[in-house]
Amino acid sequence: xxxxxxxxxxxxxxxxxxxxxxxxxxxxxxxxxxxxxxxxxxxxxxxxxxxxxxxxxxxxxxxxxxxxxxxxxxxxxxxxxxxxxxxxxxxxxxxxxxxxxxxxxxxxxxxxxxxxxxxxx
Amino acid sequence: xxxxxxxxxxxxxxxxxxxxxxxxxxxxxxxxxxxxxxxxxxxxxxxxxxxxxxxxxxxxxxxxxxxxxxxxxxxxxxxxxxxxxxxxxxxxxxxxxxxxxxxxxxxxxxxxxxxxxxxxxxxxxxxxxxxxxxxxxxxxxxxxxxxxxxxxxxxxxxxxxxxxxxxxxxxxxxxxxxxxxxxxxxxxxxxxxxxxxxxxxxxxxxxxxxxxxxxxxxxxxxxxxxxxxxxxxxxxxxxxxxxxxxxxxxxxxxxxxxxxxxxxxxxxxxxxxxxxxxxxxxxxxxxxxxxxxxxxxxxxxxxxxxxxxxxxxxxxxxxxxxxxxxxxxxxxxxxxxxxxxxxxxxxxxxxxxxxxxxxxxxxxxxxxxxxxxxxxxxxxxxx
Numbered sequence: 178x179x180x181x182x183x184x185x186x187x188x189x190x191x192x193x194x195x196x197x198x199x200x201x202x203x204x205x206x207x208x209x210x211x212x213x214x215x216x217x218x219x220x221x222x223x224x225x226x227x228x229x230x231x232x233x234x235x236x237x238x239x240x241x242x243x244x245x246x247x248x249x250x251x252x253x254x255x256x257x258x259x260x261x262x263x264x265x266x267x268x269x270x271x272x273x274x275x276x277x278x279x280x281x282x283x284x285x286x287x288x289x290x291x292x293x294x295x296x297x298x
Numbered sequence: 299x300x301x302x303x304x305x306x307x308x309x310x311x312x313x314x315x316x317x318x319x320x321x322x323x324x325x326x327x328x329x330x331x332x333x334x335x336x337x338x339x340x341x342x343x344x345x346x347x348x349x350x351x352x353x354x355x356x357x358x359x360x361x362x363x364x365x366x367x368x369x370x371x372x373x374x375x376x377x378x379x380x381x382x383x384x385x386x387x388x389x390x391x392x393x394x395x396x397x398x399x400x401x402x403x404x405x406x407x408x409x410x411x412x413x414x415x416x417x418x419x420x421x422x423x424x425x426x427x428x429x430x431x432x433x434x435x436x437x438x439x440x441x442x443x444x445x446x447x448x449x450x451x452x453x454x455x456x457x458x459x460x461x462x463x464x465x466x467x468x469x470x471x472x473x474x475x476x477x478x479x480x481x482x483x484x485x486x487x488x489x490x491x492x493x494x495x496x497x498x499x500x501x502x503x504x505x506x507x508x509x510x511x512x513x514x515x516x517x518x519x520x521x522x523x524x525x526x527x528x529x530x531x532x533x534x535x536x537x538x539x540x541x542x543x544x545x546x547x548x549x550x551x552x553x554x555x556x557x558x559x560x561x562x563x564x565x566x567x568x569x570x571x572x573x574x575x576x577x578x579x580x581x582x583x584x585x586x587x588x589x590x591x592x593x594x595x596x597x598x599x600x601x602x603x604x605x606x607x608x609x610x611x612x613x614x615x616x617x618x619x620x621x622x623x624x625x626x627x628x629x630x631x632x633x634x635x636x637x638x639x640x641x642x643x644x645x646x647x648x649x650x651x652x653x654x655x656x657x658x659x660x661x662x663x664x665x666x667x668x669x670x671x672x673x674x675x676x677x678x679x680x681x
Binding site: 219220222244245246247249250251252253254266267269271272273274298 | 319322323326406524525526528529534535536537583584586587588589593642643
């Protein structure tokens with residue numbers, strides 16, 4: 178019993194993630210971590226590089242503007258780069274204001290959404 | 299609601315009173331004019347010979363089926379490259395207002411519905427529309443092959459004329475685009491104010507009329523017009539339902555962006571098609587990823603506000619005669635006219651008479667005078 182407890186304490190609820198290349202944002206759920214890097218500018222297409230740990234069976238990225246009740250006019254495509262790393266392309270924030278990145282992870286027969294807000298000017 | 303305190307103050311104190319957010323919001327509408335960037339999808343972009351060919355073709359009536367209609371029928375230089383009519387008239391009356399081609403090179407999508415994703419594809423569309431020039435690939439190619447001067451100029455830009463009529467026509471459209479890329483509006487009183495603000499030049503800021511300053515405050519604050527009218531061109535380049543009725547006549551509606559996306563995807567002239575000169579498809583990101591949703595029905599592209607005062611009447615169907623009418627539309631717009639599943643942005647601004655006048659004054663300060671184009675004299679025939 179003591180041994181199992183120790184293992185549970187040593188293993189973080191969501192495995193730590195790293196993304197090469199400097200500063201990045203992170204989101205955690207009880208089971209997963211997402212680390213991402215993006216530099217969106219209003220009215221310009223941009224890409225998001227991110228890592229998910231542990232690697233899920235499937236992942237999607239979307240974005241949403243809650244106050245305006247709309248998302249983007251574009252559906253990003255996500256390419257797996259291997260090792261739990263991904264690149265999403267085709268995003269565009271067409272308005273300044275409060276947006277949310279929504280990472281949708283599928284793992285173990287379940288789907289979860291990890292959300293992080295950001296302000297774009 | 300954020301208050302825009304400094305815009306109503308005397309210029310001398312304005313620089314101190316402006317918050318960083320306020321300055322950033324104003325700075326986002328410049329600098330102007332933007333630097334030229336060639337369109338990689340068009341190998342004629344920025345080519346002087348293509349620009350000269352395109353200028354000739356723009357005013358060339360023989361491009362039309364009956365030899366009487368040119369692009370300049372609806373895009374008149376003296377009217378800021380539009381026509382002053384509610385709905386444009388080529389060979390027949392169309393359903394929409396003719397948009398100016400000034401600053402068109404800055405757009406991501408073209409036309410009120412964005413059915414085209416490049417300026418050259420947009421230049422192709424009216425050639426083939428039966429209500430506009432009513433031509434065909436064979437007709438356009440026939441003219442370019444038969445006219446010695448045009449054929450010579452075409453060869454200067456693209457090499458020998460292709461055997462396929464369609465390829466010749468696309469070349470003509472790319473030359474038309476190269477010419478239109480040169481049409482950029484000049485600096486305006488707003489640009490002078492913006493730059494003076496960024497430099498802390500109180501004397502320069504003081505030259506901007508007080509009603510325009512107050513109107514700018516409404517534009518950025520109470521009106522939140524910069525939610526959609528973003529950036530140096532005052533347009534986010536995307537599509538919105540603004541509560542303007544989209545019935546054309548009984549039993550006929552203008553589906554706007556919804557139909558535009560369907561046309562875009564079906565077109566062999568889009569940036570994913572064979573006529574894109576850029577093997578990397580570097581400007582095709584939007585075409586690849588654009589989504590079609592029910593809410594796109596009745597959405598129309600956000601127009602630029604530069605030189606707006608010169609392009610009456612307004613909205614996609616030209617139903618509003620003046621800037622005052624446009625401001626009144628947004629002041630009184632009924633949410634009941636908007637898609638129930640659409641974006642929740644518009645609400646009636648309920649502007650006072652003074653606020654409406656100030657907002658119009660600001661919009662008028664985005665005008666450069668509209669007289670910066672001089673048609674170049676016809677050079678000797680190309681041989």
